[in-house]
Amino acid sequence: MLKRLCAILIATVAAVGLTSVAADAGTLDKIIKRGKIVVGVKADYKPWGFRDTSGAIVGMEPDLAKDVADTLGVELELIPVQSSNRMQFLQQGKIDLMIATMSDRADRRKVVGIIQPNYYTSGTNVMAAKSQGFTRWEDLRGKPVCGKQGAFYNKIVEKRYGVKVVAFVGNAEAKQALKDGRCVAWVYDDSSIMSDLSTPAWADYEMPLPTEDDNPWGIAVPLAERDQLYGRFMSGMIFNWHQSGRLIALEKKWGIQPTAYLQAMHEKFKDWLAK
Amino acid sequence: MDAVYEWFRWLYDQHGINLVIFYEPYERERFVSGLMTTIYLSLACLFFSFIIGVVGAWLQGSRLRFTRQIVQGYIQFFRNTPPLIQLYFFYFALGVYTPSYDAGGWREPIIGSFGWAVISLSFFAGAFNVEIFRAGIEAVPSATIEAAESLGYSRLKTYIHVVLPLAFRVSLPALNNNLVNLVKTTTLAYAIAVPEMMYTANQIWSDNVNVPEMMVVLFLVYIVLVGLLVWGMHRWERAIRIPGYGA
Numbered sequence: 069m070l071k072r073l074c075a076i077l078i079a080t081v082a083a084v085g086l087t088s089v090a091a092d093a094g095t096l097d098k099i100i101k102r103g104k105i106v107v108g109v110k111a112d113y114k115p116w117g118f119r120d121t122s123g124a125i126v127g128m129e130p131d132l133a134k135d136v137a138d139t140l141g142v143e144l145e146l147i148p149v150q151s152s153n154r155m156q157f158l159q160q161g162k163i164d165l166m167i168a169t170m171s172d173r174a175d176r177r178k179v180v181g182i183i184q185p186n187y188y189t190s191g192t193n194v195m196a197a198k199s200q201g202f203t204r205w206e207d208l209r210g211k212p213v214c215g216k217q218g219a220f221y222n223k224i225v226e227k228r229y230g231v232k233v234v235a236f237v238g239n240a241e242a243k244q245a246l247k248d249g250r251c252v253a254w255v256y257d258d259s260s261i262m263s264d265l266s267t268p269a270w271a272d273y274e275m276p277l278p279t280e281d282d283n284p285w286g287i288a289v290p291l292a293e294r295d296q297l298y299g300r301f302m303s304g305m306i307f308n309w310h311q312s313g314r315l316i317a318l319e320k321k322w323g324i325q326p327t328a329y330l331q332a333m334h335e336k337f338k339d340w341l342a343k
Numbered sequence: 344m345d346a347v348y349e350w351f352r353w354l355y356d357q358h359g360i361n362l363v364i365f366y367e368p369y370e371r372e373r374f375v376s377g378l379m380t381t382i383y384l385s386l387a388c389l390f391f392s393f394i395i396g397v398v399g400a401w402l403q404g405s406r407l408r409f410t411r412q413i414v415q416g417y418i419q420f421f422r423n424t425p426p427l428i429q430l431y432f433f434y435f436a437l438g439v440y441t442p443s444y445d446a447g448g449w450r451e452p453i454i455g456s457f458g459w460a461v462i463s464l465s466f467f468a469g470a471f472n473v474e475i476f477r478a479g480i481e482a483v484p485s486a487t488i489e490a491a492e493s494l495g496y497s498r499l500k501t502y503i504h505v506v507l508p509l510a511f512r513v514s515l516p517a518l519n520n521n522l523v524n525l526v527k528t529t530t531l532a533y534a535i536a537v538p539e540m541m542y543t544a545n546q547i548w549s550d551n552v553n554v555p556e557m558m559v560v561l562f563l564v565y566i567v568l569v570g571l572l573v574w575g576m577h578r579w580e581r582a583i584r585i586p587g588y589g590a
Contacts, residue, residue, distance in 0.1 A: 152549050179552050212449060217533075217542070218549035227369065234456070234536045235546065241435070245536070248439055249450035 095164050095290060096140075096298040104143040107133040108163035111148030112239050115263050115322035116169050128322045129167040132187070132287075135314070136165065136305055150238075152218030155180050158288055165289060165302070169257070172286035173220060181294030183302045185337075186284030187315060188259075189329040192221040193279045195246070195261045195270070196253035202276045205229045214242040214251040221281060225255055262325040284329070311337040361553035364560065370547055377543030378564065384460060384539055385526045385568070391465035392525060396472025396518075400510075401502050403477055414473065421470035426463070427531050433463045434535040460532035468525040475517045479510030512583060519576045523569055540564065 099105045109129045110117035117127040125146045137144035149157050154168045158180050171190075172182050194213065196202050209230045215222050217235040225231045234251055236242040243264075246254045254261075258279045264270050287306060293299050309315045310333045319326060351365035364374040403414045421429065438459060443450040454462070483506050491501045533542035540561065548557040 152545055155552065156554060175552050214536075217545050220550060222546060223369075223550050235542070236536050237534055241534075241536075244435055248435075249443070250438075250452065250456075252449045 094298060095293055099140060099142055099164055104145055105137050105140060106145045106147055106164045108147050108149040108154055108157050108166045108168050109133060110168050113169055113260060115324060128318045131318055132167050158290060167287050170286055171283040180288040181291045181299055182286035182288050183299055183306060185306050186286055187306050188285040189282055190257040190259040191279035191282040193258040193261055193275050193277055194253040194255045195273050195275055198272055198274050200252055205277055208253060212251040214245045214254045216242055259324060263323060266323060307337060310334055311339060361551060361556055363551045363553060364547060373543050377538060377540040380538055381529060381540040384529045384532060387461045388464045388468060388525055389522055392468035392472050395465060395469025396476050399473035400476035400480055418470045418473055421466050426467045426528055427534060429463045429467055430531055430535050433459045456535045456537045459535060460537045464528060468521060471521045475514050475521060476510060479514035480506055482513045483509045515580045523572060526569055526572055
């Protein structure tokens with residue numbers, strides 16, 4: 069009797085173990101069974117991901133997420149993420165896919181599955197009042213510069229130029245502090261600064277310095293699935309966005325300064341038979 | 344000391360436990376400065392919230408209705424609103440109207456983010472302290488106060504020499520609770536860019552992708568900090584105990 073009980077117990081444990089392994093086998097499986105893909109995007113990074121007047125998250129990256137959902141034939145759910153928590157969200161399975169303006173860095177590749185090819189690129193620059201008249205990064209030495217918590221270049225500019233970075237939780241707070249004159253400049257991605265400068269609110273401001281540390285952005289899936297079906301599928305999505313010119317079209321749609329990078333990628337992946 | 348630092352580097356290389364704040368001088372300095380800011384911020388807030396509590400409780404017993412209402416208004420305002428919103432309000436709404444001077448290209452306000460954090464958190468905890476001291480004051484028998492009055496004590500002198508010393512002993516356990524909460528609430532100051540421990544830890548784990556390690560470090564450091572406070576308060580409680588009075 070006891071023996072049989074033990075056998076049943078072992079069998080049950082084994083079965084449970086096996087099914088849980090099977091369930092972990094593929095995020096893609098999970099997405100299709102659930103009929104919905106959950107994508108982590110930015111909600112405070114205009115125009116890549118931001119909230120429109122109705123509160124919905126829109127932008128270039130939500131559009132890309134929609135493409136993925138449409139290709140898979142599933143519904144799309146967008147979850148707003150922060151620079152400081154996006155990788156954890158993916159690790160913990162709170163999101164299936166991350167398209168959140170993330171720079172592709174070597175240390176990050178150890179944590180999440182960053183997919184090749186990259187889909188965008190940006191570098192570090194600052195936004196400052198025209199009256200400041202900055203021309204070189206050295207002009208910022210010893211001065212307070214507003215920034216965003218969790219950005220990797222905070223440390224780089226602090227070390228390289230002796231800038232005092234005053235980092236806030238969100239961009240809105242950092243930009244408010246810049247307007248209040250609590251810092252001489254706001255350090256951020258050149259691409260995002262560009263889109264801010266095109267609005268009348270920032271007419272008296274400029275992006276005066278040469279862009280540094282140009283760094284491609286990466287879309288990420290869970291690390292274990294980078295080289296499996298799901299990762300390969302996403303590689304195909306990104307390749308197609310480059311080849312079809314979808315990324316360039318979206319850049320235009322959202323009023324982003326055209327980047328040489330997207331043009332170059334479009335050329336590189338051009339279909340050699342297409343006219 | 345270098346051997347200890349090297350041990351942590353070995354720990355990372357061998358076991359992937361990345362306690363970068365020990366083996367990399369830049370991160371270590373950042374973390375220590377964050378720790379020091381947290382300690383200064385806590386001490387300043389403890390001191391001022393204590394003063395606010397004592398003064399507020401005295402004003403609450405004022406004969407003037409107007410003064411009592413002001414104190415009551417203050418308590419309601421600070422007790423009924425979240426401390427994070429208070430910080431934002433002070434820093435971004437009131438901060439704009441504080442005088443500032445030109446520090447070579449930027450306006451350096453007289454009260455910076457650290458100053459606003461001290462003001463805001465002290466008023467927040469102070470509101471609770473007023474009520475805590477009031478409870479203590481109400482526990483002082485009216486016969487004792489009448490006795491002091493009949494000996495010719497003025498209202499202020501009675502408060503300082505008779506009521507407060509007795510009330511204080513009754514209030515200490517509740518005060519202890521509130522001050523522990525205050526030290527923990529100082530983490531909120533990261534929202535207005537006060538470079539305290541939470542803020543530096545956030546930056547460190549973003550740069551080094553070592554969230555779990557830094558979380559553990561944060562936990563341990565706060566356990567030690569709050570433990571020190573509680574230990575000190577208990578010693579104080581014992582030292583001023585009057586045998587036969589109170590618990």
